[in-house]
Amino acid sequence: MRRVLLPVLSVVAVIVALWYLACVPMNMHTALTEAERAGAVVSPTGAKARRDLSAIGLALRNPAQWADTLTQAKPRLPAPHQVLVELWDTTVNKKITSKRSLVFHGWVTLSATLLGFAIGTLAGIVLAIGIVHSRAMDMSVMPWAIASQTIPILAIAPMIIVVLNSLGVQGLIPKAIISAYLSFFPVVVGMVKGLRSPAGMQLDLLSTYHASRAQVFWLLRLPASVPYLFASLKVGIAASLIGAIVGELPTGAVRGLGARLxxxxxxxxxxxxWSALFATAILAAVLVALIAGVERLTLKRMGMNG
Amino acid sequence: MPQTPVIEAKNLDLTFQTNDGPVQALSDISLEIRAGEFVSFIGPSGCGKTTFLRCVAALETPTGGSLSVNGMTPEAARQARAYGYVFQAAGLYPWRTIAGNIRLPLEIMGFSKAEQLSRVDKVLDLVDLTGFGGKYPWQLSGGMQQRASIARALSFDADILLMDEPFGALDEIVRDHLNEELLKLWARTGKTIGFVTHSIPEAVYLSSKIVVMSPRPGRITDVIDNPLPRERPLDIRDTPEFLAVAHRVREGLRAGHAYD
Structure with a gap:
């Protein structure tokens, strides 16, 4: 554990240090304007004179204002501690029913994500079973599945929202559908690969037992596909979250992490x-970790932890 | 009791259509295997020994000649579950225990739960793996895994056992041991065994009949009735009788230009 902890913490420390370092030039112009307004002497004087100067040069000439770059209300690049404070403030210090609570918005996005993920996973598995068992489906469905993923989700999401809205469907369902649209694909690809993973010898063996197609599926193909399924689910859940957030953007930013963005x-x-971004990233990490946990338990129960 | 052959091939041909044109894998194979015989097929790669075994198992379809298994077509024999097949790799399911793997054919064939349990115990004992039923394949050595796969092939008690280089991937010490075990198993069960190998000592040590094959096209160059007694300790391999049979096998291989 300790051997892992040290490198992990080192990388985090480097990232945080670079971030703080970047805050200084990024927010320097504003910091100098505000300092000058408050009566401090900065070089060169006058916002107009500074406008075209490089931020790094300004930062080097005005070390006294470095601290100011980390405390602004509307910085170009917020400092890590500002994001942390905002995160803490909008999760722990707000009632979860409040419109300013990230927990509230997170739950709105999470519910759409989970519903979309369930729909996408189910659709992906069903399609994969069809593709593996029917040559016609293999030839006809797979190209469409691939084509579906070449369309930018940002372009198609508003159309889905508008079309469904005109049918009287709004709220959770349209977001979940966009979510499912993104998450079914990795499941299809992974499950097709997984269901086809048994070697010729394994299929020959079942043939010598005169096993039916259904028996081949339940006894061999399905259990053999489980590791592939979990790999796909981890990609799929992250894609689902993105889908749900993108689905929140065209609705006018009322609720959800997308709305906060x-x-x-x-x-x-x-x-x-930035705090909404971090909330999203943390949520995604937790979801992927949850699936990894289920994966570990499942494979262990299946005896495949060799 | 009249000895009708269990496996009978007459002028069997098999030509594969490949991208490089037709390849004749089997040419004019005629052979009779009687009940209770242990027949080894020996020859270099590409001589069709495995292909012949796969034809018997109805995993390949011959393009000419006739082949019967238990008096039926190979396809009918497969559907009647007339044989157990052991592949070169054990091919155990990693998600099933050893007992679970041996139970696999029994589940497919619809044996009752009680029958499954008693049969698994019986064949585990037969291959000397009693007590290992609850282990997963990765917990066993390669030799033990292959014994489990033999147990799996024996579990539904077909009269014929087809083995395609079952010990090919194992080291020689384990192989010697398993050869000895296999002979005992054959003596106890009286099965008809078809055994593919490319080891001359293995073929001579195990078989009651040795079929020597050669490639391009795959054909039989010699069929040797093994004169060695049924009781064979491992050191029989140093006797002049054993070496004489091995010599004849080698001659057969040479006659087929198998060393080219």
Missing amino acids: LSGSYYGQTIQI
Whole structure:
């Protein structure tokens, strides 16, 4: 554990240090303007004179304002501690029913993600079973599945929202469908590979037992595909989350992590954007870790932890 | 009791259509195998020994001649589950225990739960793996895995056992041991065994009949009735009788230009 901990913490420390370092030039112009307004002497004087100067040069000439770059209300690049404070503030210090609570928005996005993930996984498995057992489906479905993923989700998401809205469907379902649209694909690809993973010898063996196609599926193909399924699910759940967030953008930014991102960018609330981004990343990491946990338990129960 | 052959091939031909044109894998194979015989097929790669075994198992379809298994077509024999097949790799399912793997054919064939249990115990004992039923394949050595796969092939008690280089991937010490075990198993069960190998000592030590084959096209160059007694300790391999049979096998291989 200790041998893993040290490198992991080192990498985190390097990233945080670089981030702080980047905050100084990124926020320097604003910091100098505000300092000058408050009566401090900065070089060179006058926002106009500084406008075209490089931020790094300015930072080197005004070390006194470095600290100011880390405490602004609307920085170009918020400092790590500002994002952390905002995260803490909007999760722990707000009631979860509050519109300003990230837990509230996170749950809105998570529910769409989970529903979409369930739909996508089910659809992916069913399609994969069809593709493996029917040559016609292999030839006809796979190209469409691939084509579906070449369409930018940002382009198709508003159309799905609008079409479903005109049918009277809104809220959770349209987001879940966009989510499913992204997550079915890795499941199809992984499950097709998994269901086809048994070697010719394994199929020959079942043939010598005169096993039926259904028996080959339940006794050989399905259990052999389990490791592939979990690999796909980990990709799929992350894609589902992205889908749900993208699905929140065209609805006018009312609820959800996507809404927080969008309203943050409307009002220049960079700290809010970054904290929503981090909430998303943390949520994705937790979801993937959950699936990895289920994977470990399942494979262990199946005896495949050799 | 009249001895009708269990496996009978007459002028069997098999030509594979490949991208490089037709390849004649088997040419004019005629052979009779009687009940209770242990027949080894020996020859270099590409001589069709495995292909012949796969034809018997209805995993390949001959393109000419006739082949009967238990008086039926190979396909009918496969559907009647007339044989157990042992592949070169043990091919155990990693998600099933050893007992679970041996139970696999029994589940497919619809044996009752009680029958499954008693049969698994019986064949585990037969291959000397009693007590290992609850282990997973990765917990066993290669030799033990192959014994489990033999137990799996024996579990539904077909009269014929087809073995395609079952010990080919094992080291020589394990191989010697398993050869000895296999002979005992054959003596206890009286099965008809078809055994593919490319080891001359293995063929001579195990078989009651040795079929020497050669490639391009795959054909039989010699059929040797093994004069060695049924009771064979491992050191029989140093006797002049044994070496004489081995010599004849080698001559047969040479006659077929198998060393080219």
